[in-house]
Amino acid sequence: MQKSKQNPLLRMSHISKAFPGIQALQDVSIELLAGEVLALIGENGAGKSTLIKTLGGAIQPDRGQIEIDGVPTRIGSPLESQQHGIGIIYQEFNLIPFLTVRENLFLGRARHSLGVVNARRERDATRQLFERLGASIHPDTPVAALSIAEQQLVEIAKALATDVKIVVMDEPTATLTPREVDQLHRVVRELTSQGIGVVYVSHRLNEILELTDRVVVLRDGEVVGQQDIVSTNRRDLIELMVGRKIEDEFPKQNHPTGTVRLSVEGLNWSDKVVDVNFSVRSGEILGLTGLMGAGRTELARLIAGAEVPDAGQLLLDGRPVSFRSPRQAIRAGICLLTEDRKTQGLITHHSIQQNFSLPNLDQLSRAGLMNRRLEQQSLGDYRDSLHIKMVSGAQLAGQLSGGNQQKLVLAKWLQRNCRLMIVDEPTRGIDVGAKYEIYQLMNELVAGGIAILMISSELPEVLGMADRVLVMRQGRIAGEIESPQTATQQEIMELAAG
Amino acid sequence: METKPNHISWGRQFINDYGMIFVLLFLMLILSAVTIDQQRQIGAAAGQEVAAEINRNDSARNVLIATPEGKLDIEFAQSIQASLDQHHQLVATVQGGPREVNLALKEARKEGKTVNLIACTAASAKWGPVEDSQAVKIRPSSYRWPNFLMPDNLVTIAQRITVIAIIAIGMTMVIITAGIDLSVGSLIALSAVVTGVMIRDVFGGTDAGALGLWCSGLAGIGVCALVGLFTGLLIAAFRLPPFIVTLAMMLLIRGIANVLSDQRTIHEIPVSFDLLGKGYLFGIPISVWLMFALYGLAYFVMSRTTLGRQIYAVGGNEEAARLSGVRVKRILLIVYTVCGLLAGLGGVIVCSQLRSAKASYGMMDELTVIAAVVVGGTSLMGGQGKILGTLIGAFIIGVIQNGMNLIHMDDKTQMIVLGSVIVLAVLLDRIKKGEVSWKEIKSVFNH
Numbered sequence: 001m002q003k004s005k006q007n008p009l010l011r012m013s014h015i016s017k018a019f020p021g022i023q024a025l026q027d028v029s030i031e032l033l034a035g036e037v038l039a040l041i042g043e044n045g046a047g048k049s050t051l052i053k054t055l056g057g058a059i060q061p062d063r064g065q066i067e068i069d070g071v072p073t074r075i076g077s078p079l080e081s082q083q084h085g086i087g088i089i090y091q092e093f094n095l096i097p098f099l100t101v102r103e104n105l106f107l108g109r110a111r112h113s114l115g116v117v118n119a120r121r122e123r124d125a126t127r128q129l130f131e132r133l134g135a136s137i138h139p140d141t142p143v144a145a146l147s148i149a150e151q152q153l154v155e156i157a158k159a160l161a162t163d164v165k166i167v168v169m170d171e172p173t174a175t176l177t178p179r180e181v182d183q184l185h186r187v188v189r190e191l192t193s194q195g196i197g198v199v200y201v202s203h204r205l206n207e208i209l210e211l212t213d214r215v216v217v218l219r220d221g222e223v224v225g226q227q228d229i230v231s232t233n234r235r236d237l238i239e240l241m242v243g244r245k246i247e248d249e250f251p252k253q254n255h256p257t258g259t260v261r262l263s264v265e266g267l268n269w270s271d272k273v274v275d276v277n278f279s280v281r282s283g284e285i286l287g288l289t290g291l292m293g294a295g296r297t298e299l300a301r302l303i304a305g306a307e308v309p310d311a312g313q314l315l316l317d318g319r320p321v322s323f324r325s326p327r328q329a330i331r332a333g334i335c336l337l338t339e340d341r342k343t344q345g346l347i348t349h350h351s352i353q354q355n356f357s358l359p360n361l362d363q364l365s366r367a368g369l370m371n372r373r374l375e376q377q378s379l380g381d382y383r384d385s386l387h388i389k390m391v392s393g394a395q396l397a398g399q400l401s402g403g404n405q406q407k408l409v410l411a412k413w414l415q416r417n418c419r420l421m422i423v424d425e426p427t428r429g430i431d432v433g434a435k436y437e438i439y440q441l442m443n444e445l446v447a448g449g450i451a452i453l454m455i456s457s458e459l460p461e462v463l464g465m466a467d468r469v470l471v472m473r474q475g476r477i478a479g480e481i482e483s484p485q486t487a488t489q490q491e492i493m494e495l496a497a498g
Numbered sequence: 499m500e501t502k503p504n505h506i507s508w509g510r511q512f513i514n515d516y517g518m519i520f521v522l523l524f525l526m527l528i529l530s531a532v533t534i535d536q537q538r539q540i541g542a543a544a545g546q547e548v549a550a551e552i553n554r555n556d557s558a559r560n561v562l563i564a565t566p567e568g569k570l571d572i573e574f575a576q577s578i579q580a581s582l583d584q585h586h587q588l589v590a591t592v593q594g595g596p597r598e599v600n601l602a603l604k605e606a607r608k609e610g611k612t613v614n615l616i617a618c619t620a621a622s623a624k625w626g627p628v629e630d631s632q633a634v635k636i637r638p639s640s641y642r643w644p645n646f647l648m649p650d651n652l653v654t655i656a657q658r659i660t661v662i663a664i665i666a667i668g669m670t671m672v673i674i675t676a677g678i679d680l681s682v683g684s685l686i687a688l689s690a691v692v693t694g695v696m697i698r699d700v701f702g703g704t705d706a707g708a709l710g711l712w713c714s715g716l717a718g719i720g721v722c723a724l725v726g727l728f729t730g731l732l733i734a735a736f737r738l739p740p741f742i743v744t745l746a747m748m749l750l751i752r753g754i755a756n757v758l759s760d761q762r763t764i765h766e767i768p769v770s771f772d773l774l775g776k777g778y779l780f781g782i783p784i785s786v787w788l789m790f791a792l793y794g795l796a797y798f799v800m801s802r803t804t805l806g807r808q809i810y811a812v813g814g815n816e817e818a819a820r821l822s823g824v825r826v827k828r829i830l831l832i833v834y835t836v837c838g839l840l841a842g843l844g845g846v847i848v849c850s851q852l853r854s855a856k857a858s859y860g861m862m863d864e865l866t867v868i869a870a871v872v873v874g875g876t877s878l879m880g881g882q883g884k885i886l887g888t889l890i891g892a893f894i895i896g897v898i899q900n901g902m903n904l905i906h907m908d909d910k911t912q913m914i915v916l917g918s919v920i921v922l923a924v925l926l927d928r929i930k931k932g933e934v935s936w937k938e939i940k941s942v943f944n945h
Contacts, residue, residue, distance in 0.1 A: 077937075077941075304821075306820070306821060325820070325823075325825070326820055326821045326822070326823055327823040327824070327825060330822075330823040331823070336821060338821060343815070343817065343818070344815075344817055344818050344821055345818060345821075346815075346818060347811060347814035347815040347818050347819070347881065348815075349814060349881060349882070350810065350811070350814045350881065354807065354810065354811070357807065358807065358808075358811050358819065358822040358823075358824065359822040359823050361804040361807055361808070362804075365803070365804045368803050368804050368805060369802055369803055369804075370802050370803060370804060370807065372802075394511070412822070
């Protein structure tokens with residue numbers, strides 16, 4: 001693991017970067033050895049992204065030095081970054097969906113003779129790359145047909161194809177199911193065994209403890225801790241990130257549950273949702289989990305009117321309802337907090353105020369005329385109660401950090417006074433502090449009599465927050481866990497994988 | 499908990515939204531500079547001035563008024579006649595040319611009167627030497643002022659751009675929903691032809707009364723609104739791309755207009771129909787009043803109403819809007835109907851301005867309308883844009899066209915200039931919003 005003791009693969013020393021109003025990085029120094037997995041953790045806004053972008057050549061630091069293999073290096077552009085053997089796997093993939101895996105891999109550097117692409121050579125090279133990763137993806141599959149996890153492998157293969165020495169992964173497992181996470185971890189180990197250094201950015205501490213060798217903790221742009229993974233634990237890391245003691249990661253409160261709020265009977269849609277029956281009571285958090293593609297999100301969309309079921313019935317507070325549009329579901333008191341807040345939950349290039357008011361236009365207007373003062377007042381109330389960090393309502397929603405965006409989505413639905421709130425991956429890509437706040441908020445909501453259907457891939461979260469857990473597999477409810485507090489992740493995985 | 503009452507500065511916001519107004523002002527400044535010319539008062543105001551000049555001297559003198567034969571010249575003469583005080587005697591008022599002036603002077607001499615002063619307009623003061631007379635010419639004072647900034651010219655600009663600007667309101671809404679409407683040029687023709695045919699065949703041609711004209715105009719507008727609704731249906735119900743649908747509609751409607759008009763120009767329209775296109779109210783054309791009123795209304799709708807919010811939301815992120823309870827399809831129907839309706843109104847105005855209807859009206863106007871919207875700062879990506887920005891955009895185009903006419907630029911050069919200005923204006927808009935970086939420009943030339 002420590003072949004090149006004298007020269008680390010990468011040394012970033014005393015890096016500082018300021019943006020108008022923020023010191024994003026302050027005298028940050030890190031080292032990455034060949035064959036090592038270095039974890040980079042910190043809350044949103046701690047400076048992880050800035051550091052990665054510095055490596056990627058998208059940002060030039062104000063001060064500090066970068067050495068690669070002991071050679072001082074300037075990374076002036078993404079292209080230079082690539083030429084220095086740095087491969088960055090961003091959360092948003094840079095793949096072209098309608099092209100095949102092979103075409104994506106060789107985009108811009110096709111193997112050709114006299115301008116004619118030599119497909120066979122490319123195909124062979126593609127197979128070899130995937131062999132190195134221990135994966136089998138057919139080179140001629142269109143990228144659009146791949147799962148998220150497979151697309152990620154294509155991204156990694158793309159990096160490998162350019163003779164990469166350093167791989168940076170930004171939240172690689174945020175959208176993966178547990179099984180896919182395992183596979184990714186195998187790939188990471190495969191990379192390190194080939195002498196590649198990996199910088200691994202994640203919010204999921206369990207993974208970090210399991211996978212990485214060393215961890216660097218950033219807070220407010222500074223390195224606040226740097227430890228070997230064997231000499232630390234989950235609680236220490238959280239406290240380092242947050243900068244204070246955390247009592248309990250999942251602040252679950254138990255409330256007496258009320259009457260049945262929603263019952264779902266025989267719901268069917270395409271082959272994604274098959275004969276689903278369940279009910280959720282007011283004051284209850286019902287967890288819903290399963291592997292990716294098990295039909296959880298589709299089920300949520302059916303209940304929220306985003307899709308129209310082929311068969312089945314919904315009873316809301318005992319009365320049969322059927323929704324042809326999200327609007328009807330919203331009017332009936334069902335709100336859906338979507339899994340992807342950037343593309344479905346918010347209009348990121350519109351103002352916070354516009355986003356907040358959008359589902360509530362009827363309440364915030366009179367005879368079709370917006371009541372601006374009421375709008376601002378209502379938003380202001382939620383800003384205070386949910387601690388949304390924002391400058392003003394005129395700010396663009398996309399400028400908020402992930403956690404604050406999620407709070408904004410919550411705020412816009414809370415204003416609607418819904419009876420059933422469906423939250424799909426409510427804490428995805430959100431830092432520990434904001435997660436905790438969202439859990440507390442969910443507690444307050446159920447205490448107020450709302451029913452919550454919580455979809456999540458994060459098993460500790462499901463077990464820690466839900467009153468009951470449903471596990472889906474291939475469109476069906478595969479089983480139910482009555483008392484999550486005493487259940488294990490193993491039990492869920494057995495139900496989910498079948 | 500920090501509660502900064504910190505708002506994005508008002509000025510910054512204004513520049514972001516309406517920065518193009520500086521481009522407009524800059525253009526106006528340039529055009530003013532290059533069109534400065536000798537100007538004189540005309541009409542009644544000039545008469546007042548000349549009369550005051552004459553009255554300044556108390557000694558009794560004989561006055562002759564000499565003017566050409568224009569309408570304003572008559573006003574000039576009447577105004578002097580009314581304002582001369584009792585010391586001065588009006589010998590004669592001559593309307594015509596130098597010859598008539600000399601005849602009048604001879605006549606006066608015969609009667610034993612000596613003309614001391616001749617009141618002239620700017621034009622008649624230039625007439626050659628008056629025969630055998632010591633009479634002094636009094637003319638309106640002159641001043642230097644840009645032709646571009648003459649009130650008449652400004653009104654002309656507004657009047658010329660009215661049709662484009664009115665249709666651009668609907669186009670802005672459509673583009674904000676991330677759509678486009680290429681059929682508006684053809685709708686101008688359809689509306690004009692429907693209106694013309696109705697006047698000719700239903701309401702008796704040149705004998706048509708006010709009611710008939712109203713009905714015909716509304717029929718033209720109504721047909722176009724229905725076409726817009728149909729376009730919206732194709733786009734909303736079948737999820738067809740707006741570009742393709744409206745491209746097809748553009749051809750289809752132009753064809754229908756040709757069929758309806760039998761490819762002939764309809765002239766059987768009464769003079770009273772001019773009122774909409776050429777009538778004035780308080781010195782400003784009625785169509786211009788209408789344009790400003792519609793902009794006021796549209797600004798209000800887009801910035802203050804739930805409908806406006808939903809239009810922006812649909813263009814910003816259709817799926818997010820739908821999941822937030824916006825009836826996306828209904829919004830699309832509304833904007834395409836409004837766009838069709840306004841194009842119809844534009845067609846009626848054109849029909850009135852030209853007092854005729856023809857299936858070739860509005861050819862290529864859709865492009866000018868889109869240019870006005872884009873120059874006004876509305877993004878073709880949807881979700882963003884300002885109604886008043888479009889008004890500014892329309893005026894930028896109108897001002898450029900007018901300026902080029904004032905300096906007698908030929909048609910070919912006009913096209914080149916207009917095209918360049920559109921590119922520059924859009925580029926400037928992006929630079930202003932900080933969306934253009936030197937690095938990015940350089941990166942085009944890498945590899």
